[in-house]
Amino acid sequence: MHIRYRWVYVLLALGILAGALVTPIIYWAEQGAANAAQYPTAPVFTSAHRSLADAIRDFFGLHPTPVQPIAYTHKVHLANGMDCTNCHANVESGPVAGIPSIKLCMMCHQAVATDKPEIKKMAALSARGEDIQWQRVYDYSPTAHVQFNHAPHVRAKVECATCHGDMRQRTVAVRTVNMDMGFCVNCHKLKKVSVECIICHF
Amino acid sequence: MERRNFLKVAAITGATTALDHCGHPDHQLIRFIPEEDLTPGVAEWKPSVCTMCPAGCGLLVRVMEGDAEVVRNGQVGLMRMGLAKKLEGNPNHPINQGKLCPRGQAGLQVTYHPDRLAHPLKRSGPRGSGQFQEISWGEAITQLVGRLAPLRSANQSASLAFVTKPIRGRRRDLMEQFLKAFGAPPGISFEAFDEAVLRRANQLSFGRPQMPTLDLARTNYIIVFGADFLGTWNSPVAQSVGYGVMRQGRAGSRGKFVMVEPRMSQTGANADEWVPARMGAEGVLALGLAHVILNQKLRPAGDMSRAGSLIKGWGEGLPEYTPQAVESRTGIPAATVTRLAREMASHAPAMAIIGGPPLAQTNGLASALAVNALTALLGSVEKPGGLLFTPLLSSSPIAEEGSRASLASFAQIQTLLEKAPGIQALLLCDANPVFSCPRSAGVREALEKIPFIASFGNFIDETSVLADLILPDHSSLESWQDNVPESGAPEGVVSLAPPALHPLHTTRAMPDVLLEVAHQLGGPMATALPFKTLEDMLRTTYGGLGGGKKHDPKEDAAAWDKIKADGGWWSAQVQPSAPLLNPVSHPPIAMTEPEFDGAEVDFPLHFLPCASQMLLDGSLAHLPWLQETPDPVSTVMWGTWVEINPKTAGQKGIKQGDVVEVKSQHGSLRAPALISPGIGPGTVAMPVGQGHEHFGRYASGRGANPLAILAPMIEPETGALAWAATRVKISRVGEGRLALFAGGLRAHPQDEGQR
Numbered sequence: 001m002h003i004r005y006r007w008v009y010v011l012l013a014l015g016i017l018a019g020a021l022v023t024p025i026i027y028w029a030e031q032g033a034a035n036a037a038q039y040p041t042a043p044v045f046t047s048a049h050r051s052l053a054d055a056i057r058d059f060f061g062l063h064p065t066p067v068q069p070i071a072y073t074h075k076v077h078l079a080n081g082m083d084c085t086n087c088h089a090n091v092e093s094g095p096v097a098g099i100p101s102i103k104l105c106m107m108c109h110q111a112v113a114t115d116k117p118e119i120k121k122m123a124a125l126s127a128r129g130e131d132i133q134w135q136r137v138y139d140y141s142p143t144a145h146v147q148f149n150h151a152p153h154v155r156a157k158v159e160c161a162t163c164h165g166d167m168r169q170r171t172v173a174v175r176t177v178n179m180d181m182g183f184c185v186n187c188h189k190l191k192k193v194s195v196e197c198i199i200c201h202f
Numbered sequence: 203m204e205r206r207n208f209l210k211v212a213a214i215t216g217a218t219t220a221l222d223h224c225g226h227p228d229h230q231l232i233r234f235i236p237e238e239d240l241t242p243g244v245a246e247w248k249p250s251v252c253t254m255c256p257a258g259c260g261l262l263v264r265v266m267e268g269d270a271e272v273v274r275n276g277q278v279g280l281m282r283m284g285l286a287k288k289l290e291g292n293p294n295h296p297i298n299q300g301k302l303c304p305r306g307q308a309g310l311q312v313t314y315h316p317d318r319l320a321h322p323l324k325r326s327g328p329r330g331s332g333q334f335q336e337i338s339w340g341e342a343i344t345q346l347v348g349r350l351a352p353l354r355s356a357n358q359s360a361s362l363a364f365v366t367k368p369i370r371g372r373r374r375d376l377m378e379q380f381l382k383a384f385g386a387p388p389g390i391s392f393e394a395f396d397e398a399v400l401r402r403a404n405q406l407s408f409g410r411p412q413m414p415t416l417d418l419a420r421t422n423y424i425i426v427f428g429a430d431f432l433g434t435w436n437s438p439v440a441q442s443v444g445y446g447v448m449r450q451g452r453a454g455s456r457g458k459f460v461m462v463e464p465r466m467s468q469t470g471a472n473a474d475e476w477v478p479a480r481m482g483a484e485g486v487l488a489l490g491l492a493h494v495i496l497n498q499k500l501r502p503a504g505d506m507s508r509a510g511s512l513i514k515g516w517g518e519g520l521p522e523y524t525p526q527a528v529e530s531r532t533g534i535p536a537a538t539v540t541r542l543a544r545e546m547a548s549h550a551p552a553m554a555i556i557g558g559p560p561l562a563q564t565n566g567l568a569s570a571l572a573v574n575a576l577t578a579l580l581g582s583v584e585k586p587g588g589l590l591f592t593p594l595l596s597s598s599p600i601a602e603e604g605s606r607a608s609l610a611s612f613a614q615i616q617t618l619l620e621k622a623p624g625i626q627a628l629l630l631c632d633a634n635p636v637f638s639c640p641r642s643a644g645v646r647e648a649l650e651k652i653p654f655i656a657s658f659g660n661f662i663d664e665t666s667v668l669a670d671l672i673l674p675d676h677s678s679l680e681s682w683q684d685n686v687p688e689s690g691a692p693e694g695v696v697s698l699a700p701p702a703l704h705p706l707h708t709t710r711a712m713p714d715v716l717l718e719v720a721h722q723l724g725g726p727m728a729t730a731l732p733f734k735t736l737e738d739m740l741r742t743t744y745g746g747l748g749g750g751k752k753h754d755p756k757e758d759a760a761a762w763d764k765i766k767a768d769g770g771w772w773s774a775q776v777q778p779s780a781p782l783l784n785p786v787s788h789p790p791i792a793m794t795e796p797e798f799d800g801a802e803v804d805f806p807l808h809f810l811p812c813a814s815q816m817l818l819d820g821s822l823a824h825l826p827w828l829q830e831t832p833d834p835v836s837t838v839m840w841g842t843w844v845e846i847n848p849k850t851a852g853q854k855g856i857k858q859g860d861v862v863e864v865k866s867q868h869g870s871l872r873a874p875a876l877i878s879p880g881i882g883p884g885t886v887a888m889p890v891g892q893g894h895e896h897f898g899r900y901a902s903g904r905g906a907n908p909l910a911i912l913a914p915m916i917e918p919e920t921g922a923l924a925w926a927a928t929r930v931k932i933s934r935v936g937e938g939r940l941a942l943f944a945g946g947l948r949a950h951p952q953d954e955g956q957r
Contacts (some may be wrong), residue, residue, distance in 0.1 A: 095243035101236050131233040
């Protein structure tokens with residue numbers, strides 16, 4: 001690289017240094033905001049973010065792949081004849097599809113595949129009375145005030161895979177679709193459904 | 203540098219900020235396995251019963267799944283559970299008919315209060331220091347059994363005392379059966395503003411030792427002596443609903459409402475005519491009105507009702523109570539007395555009601571009998587538009603309540619204090635006599651000496667801070683609730699509801715704890731209380747209600763399910779409980795002059811503590827929603843005030859907000875002044891509720907407690923505390939501030955000259 005002015009080298013060095021240090025700085029900031037980070041839902045609505053890292057991610061619209069505590073695989077379960085609604089049961093009756101509690105998993109896994117290490121991990125959790133801390137994959141920035149309701153979509157026979165991707169090939173869920181407002185509105189327009197602000201933002 | 207390179211570098215730097223520290227479970231609280239299976243995002247309305255005041259209104263609780271931070275087995279974590287989001291009145295409940303007062307709304311804050319006791323505690327420091335350490339339930343019950351069993355074996359069962367806030371229904375019966383089987387005296391029911399005087403008067407006048415139900419919706423004239431019936435007295439929501447119909451629910455008719463009180467209350471501010479009779483002379487005014495009606499034959503003669511026969515001179519037309527005599531004793535012009543009497547006699551149905559300060563005098567019972575006689579004379583007892591009594595279920599021992607109900611709280615506490623040196627164990631349940639009794643009664647000093655004190659309440663307050671052992675109850679939304687309200691509806695009512703929520707903390711239902719203790723104590727205790735839980739007891743008692751006489755199990759089960767779903771059972775078919783209690787013979791009374799503590803020359807002003815609209819008697823001061831709700835008349839929030847007439851204030855150089863010292867013969871306190879034209883120059887008033895020392899973060903160290911400086915004057919027949927019979931003097935201490943939502947009270951310019 002041919003750089004004309006020496007001060008640019010200094011700036012570049014500082015920039016790289018900052019980039020390298022951002023990881024530990026953000027981690028430190030997160031530790032400092034540890035209290036905030038513990039609460040997945042704030043007691044009152046606030047546009048403040050739980051940590052500096054969260055704020056940066058929200059600003060850039062980044063959704064890094066979360067780390068799930070148990071290496072769940074949709075592929076295996078669906079191949080064994082299960083269906084989306086066996087576990088995400090509330091999708092027809094309410095706004096939230098829901099992730100089942102460990103009680104549902106243990107119904108089968110107290111007997112099925114009990115030698116696998118991940119199942120053993122889960123059994124240990126269940127014996128301690130703890131539930132699995134599934135990490136959210138799909139969500140919206142709270143400041144967008146989006147209230148998505150699954151039930152009318154399911155009633156309208158929108159396939160789960162339309163938004164969530166084909167889970168038959170996946171282990172854990174990842175964002176397969178760029179679920180921004182344009183994605184929703186396009187489909188609404190195609191299906192000739194209301195695009196009034198208030199049906200989603202309230 | 204070239205732009206392209208710069209942009210490359212910037213992009214790389216920017217990208218390194220996108221770390222995936224998000225979505226990592228390591229930094230999060232652990233999550234417990236949920237105890238319930240709820241549909242997320244969908245709310246359910248469940249029935250419950252309000253316990254904020256004794257009225258017993260029916261509630262609907264909006265429950266929705268959410269995350270709560272809980273402690274299980276000593277670990278903090280999150281749990282998905284049904285959370286209460288909002289309380290509303292139950293539209294089908296006959297008492298409140300879908301409405302709910304602000305205190306009921308604030309009940310939501312009890313369950314999630316940060317100061318709520320979450321697990322059993324054992325005292326770890328000196329008594330009253332507030333130092334406790336956490337113990338397990340097993341340990342707590344073992345300790346309790348360990349203190350009670352020796353009393354039985356040493357034949358000292360009678361040295362157990364139980365003090366509770368007034369409760370009705372099966373909870374109360376369970377407690378009484380526990381004490382009876384143990385061999386201890388009956389439980390003491392304590393509240394600051396108890397109604398023993400009125401119940402006794404109703405027993406004498408009408409044979410019903412019970413609070414009255416007012417048929418306001420169909421009445422044409424009410425004259426109210428001191429009763430804050432739209433705010434804090436009796437069954438405020440039921441009365442407010444009826445009042446609304448009286449004033450706006452009947453085309454072309456508003457009725458007339460006359461209020462007789464020494465100080466403008468929220469209720470009095472609604473009156474068409476406001477009559478400031480001298481304190482303690484309300485009964486004289488009532489008899490003056492009766493005199494006019496009797497002598498001018500405005501009502502059918504020969505109405506020698508039982509209520510009238512209790513008044514000396516009734517048969518002769520009350521010769522001592524001419525309008526002129528009444529004027530000199532009450533300060534109300536004779537012409538007014540005559541006019542009011544004519545109005546009420548010609549606007550049937552009309553009724554007279556008494557409650558609050560007039561009963562809190564040494565002649566309170568006499569005043570109540572006088573007002574009852576007036577209502578009877580107007581022909582409005584058990585008639586539409588008049589005063590009636592809610593039928594109480596006769597099959598249950600609740601009918602015995604009558605005899606219990608007439609025992610005044612203060613008298614019971616004084617008896618307890620006399621026996622205190624012999625008391626070995628004291629059990630407390632949400633009663634706070636240390637706060638609510640005058641300091642001169644020495645409640646704290648006497649209770650401190652009792653060897654063992656255990657409390658079931660779910661907050662630390664001035665009385666439970668003295669406990670050695672705390673076994674916290676569930677909050678009311680987490681418990682089986684039942685209540686048999688004594689007033690508020692023309693039909694018999696049982697309010698009953700299963701818990702609306704799973705317990706948030708490691709608490710246990712008090713009735714279930716008593717049952718477990720009974721089983722562990724064994725012998726006659728276990729046989730007297732064969733139930734495992736309160737739910738069992740409720741199902742056994744009420745399971746047959748509405749199921750018909752045949753007791754078909756399937757019908758009964760369906761009926762039980764219906765009661766639970768409705769939030770109770772009510773029917774006009776309930777017969778009035780056991781024939782009216784046999785008339786108790788009582789010599790006819792004369793209206794005596796009230797006695798006041800403190801010589802007038804030294805203590806020139808009457809002192810009037812008032813039940814606070816939001817905080818009632820102080821038992822709700824820990825709820826911030828109630829602290830921040832402005833008092834409806836003065837708009838003061840978060841504090842205490844002393845209401846002073848502008849003339850009196852002017853004489854002492856007191857301005858709005860100035861800190862004033864109020865001194866009685868038994869103590870003094872300081873609070874900011876509120877200048878009010880709604881109180882006479884010879885009286886000062888203060889709301890009750892603040893002045894707590896140990897009641898959580900929102901109530902402690904705030905304001906002053908007027909009950910503390912009261913003189914221990916009593917109404918002689920019932921032993922009730924005459925809390926309006928103290929005289930005080932005031933002096934300005936310095937500048938201060940009042941937190942007022944709106945500017946304060948100002949006299950209308952036209953009235954200035956008359957005040």
